[in-house]
Amino acid sequence: MGCPMPELWLIGIGTGNPAHVTLEAQAALREAALVMVPRKGPDKADLAELRHRILADSGSSAPVAEFDMPVRDESLPYAERVTRWHDEITCIWAETIDAAQPQGPIALMVWGDPGLYDSTLRIAARLAPRPRLRVVPGITALQALTAAHAIPFNTVNGAVTVTTGRRLRDHGWPKGAETVAVMLDGECSFQHLPPKGLHIWWGGFLGMAEQVLDAGPLAEAGPRIVASRAEARARHGWIMDTYLLRRDRP
Numbered sequence: 001m002g003c004p005m006p007e008l009w010l011i012g013i014g015t016g017n018p019a020h021v022t023l024e025a026q027a028a029l030r031e032a033a034l035v036m037v038p039r040k041g042p043d044k045a046d047l048a049e050l051r052h053r054i055l056a057d058s059g060s061s062a063p064v065a066e067f068d069m070p071v072r073d074e075s076l077p078y079a080e081r082v083t084r085w086h087d088e089i090t091c092i093w094a095e096t097i098d099a100a101q102p103q104g105p106i107a108l109m110v111w112g113d114p115g116l117y118d119s120t121l122r123i124a125a126r127l128a129p130r131p132r133l134r135v136v137p138g139i140t141a142l143q144a145l146t147a148a149h150a151i152p153f154n155t156v157n158g159a160v161t162v163t164t165g166r167r168l169r170d171h172g173w174p175k176g177a178e179t180v181a182v183m184l185d186g187e188c189s190f191q192h193l194p195p196k197g198l199h200i201w202w203g204g205f206l207g208m209a210e211q212v213l214d215a216g217p218l219a220e221a222g223p224r225i226v227a228s229r230a231e232a233r234a235r236h237g238w239i240m241d242t243y244l245l246r247r248d249r250p
Contacts, residue, residue, distance in 0.1 A: 008132070014138050015207035022137075028058065033102040038066070142183075153179070164236070165188070184242065188222075198218040198248070200216065200218045202229075
């Protein structure tokens with residue numbers, strides 16, 4: 001019988017502002033026996049640097065194990081592409097943990113919140129033996145977006161649908177939704193919607209010093225957002241953004 005897997009702590013660290021890291025998250029980082037930090041290539045080196053800064057600010061003295069994130073095979077169908085990618089990440093986690101042999105809980109800092117539009121929990125469930133999990137919540141991109149624009153997430157008694165750009169492009173406006181939140185839409189799929197009566201609030205690099213925002217009627221703000229997103233991505237080599245769409249009420 002193999003040794004049990006150490007407890008795995010998935011710690012939400014917000015959207016890029018170290019001040020958004022909660023006291024609970026800082027305490028968990030101090031108490032961890034090992035902290036795993038992903039490397040996502042030179043274009044996203046600042047994400048790893050931010051994690052190291054958060055770790056230092058917490059007062060943690062835990063050893064750090066960095067690992068390289070695999071790249072998804074874009075030639076595969078979407079579902080197969082994601083499944084294989086998750087399998088590869090699971091193997092890398094297992095190898096990293098086995099090499100470190102931590103004598104206590106392992107912490108993994110998760111961008112935003114581990115439970116919202118993130119696959120860390122699904123990947124953790126693939127580990128064998130399966131570890132006991134602890135989740136520390138973090139500020140999400142949706143919270144950072146609505147705060148940046150000083151707007152409520154929903155209207156009074158109005159339904160909100162959180163979806164992907166792919167589904168918005170392929171299926172149009174979700175039935176029954178008054179507000180639609182779209183995460184990580186690399187194609188600006190709002191361009192496929194009839195703009196009349198729609199308002200958009202958009203943000204890139206939310207919570208970070210590089211934060212960019214725009215808002216307005218979709219017909220007017222949409223082209224500006226497409227241009228701003230392309231310029232910001234070219235400048236930084238990557239971008240994480242999200243937006244909220246809302247129908248005008250009669």
